[in-house]
Amino acid sequence: EVQLVESGGGLVQPGGSLRLSCAASGFTFSNYGMSWVRQAPGKGLEWVSTISGSGGSTYYADSVKGRFTISRDNYKTTLYLQMNSLRAEDTAVYYCAKSGTEQGYYYMDVWGKGTTVTVSS
Amino acid sequence: EIVLTQSPGTLSLSPGERATLSCRASQSVSSSYLAWYQQKPGQAPRLLIYDASSRATGIPDRFSGSGSGTDFTLTISRLEPEDFAVYYCQQYGSSHPLYTFGQGTKLEIK
Numbered sequence: 160e161v162q163l164v165e166s167g168g169g170l171v172q173p174g175g176s177l178r179l180s181c182a183a184s185g186f187t188f189s190n191y192g193m194s195w196v197r198q199a200p201g202k203g204l205e206w207v208s209t210i211s212g213s214g215g216s217t218y219y220a221d222s223v224k225g226r227f228t229i230s231r232d233n234y235k236t237t238l239y240l241q242m243n244s245l246r247a248e249d250t251a252v253y254y255c256a257k258s259g260t261e262q263g264y265y266y267m268d269v270w271g272k273g274t275t276v277t278v279s280s
Numbered sequence: 281e282i283v284l285t286q287s288p289g290t291l292s293l294s295p296g297e298r299a300t301l302s303c304r305a306s307q308s309v310s311s312s313y314l315a316w317y318q319q320k321p322g323q324a325p326r327l328l329i330y331d332a333s334s335r336a337t338g339i340p341d342r343f344s345g346s347g348s349g350t351d352f353t354l355t356i357s358r359l360e361p362e363d364f365a366v367y368y369c370q371q372y373g374s375s376h377p378l379y380t381f382g383q384g385t386k387l388e389i390k
Contacts, residue, residue: 194379196325196379203383203384204317204325204368204384205381206377206378206379206380206381209378209379218376218377221377264372264379265313265330266330267315267325267327267370268327268330268336268337270325270326270327271324273324
């Protein structure tokens, strides 16, 4: 069974840092692009970042570029999101999601349950 | 940047009725790279439709997608009680941003 399990969320002060993890299982992790998508309380879905299967290509939304870094460890089959200079508007549930195909960046066919990040003093 | 606009914002229908949800793009979505997701309260999104009209694994055939270019539709032929949720469209054909989502349509029980 394909499974994604996020962790690392919590309460952090504005300007602080947090690292999210997403443990993957049930598929050949290194073959698939992976993404982070967030959802602010009561709001819609917002794409945050995507990384290729090899880790050699990364993409970011303008709202997080320069503050967040996506990475992956294909031996540990784990996806990461390093979040620095956090702002109140980064408060959200953060989901990791798997690309539906081995090549390119397409629809997201499997999602984790999410981890909650709250940025507040 | 491709902006996706979903309509209506809220749709009130009864079980057994037909639901038609719209997603309009500000510019043409290449190769019909459009997906639909369902999200229930407190749950992660679930993929329903990809490439505009292909049903994801395990999705009932009462769900169907259609459209191309800038106009796309998700149709639920006969609503079941478990279908009442929020639905999002997403495009994945552009270079930047890589993905965009519509603002969602809430399908509620009338």
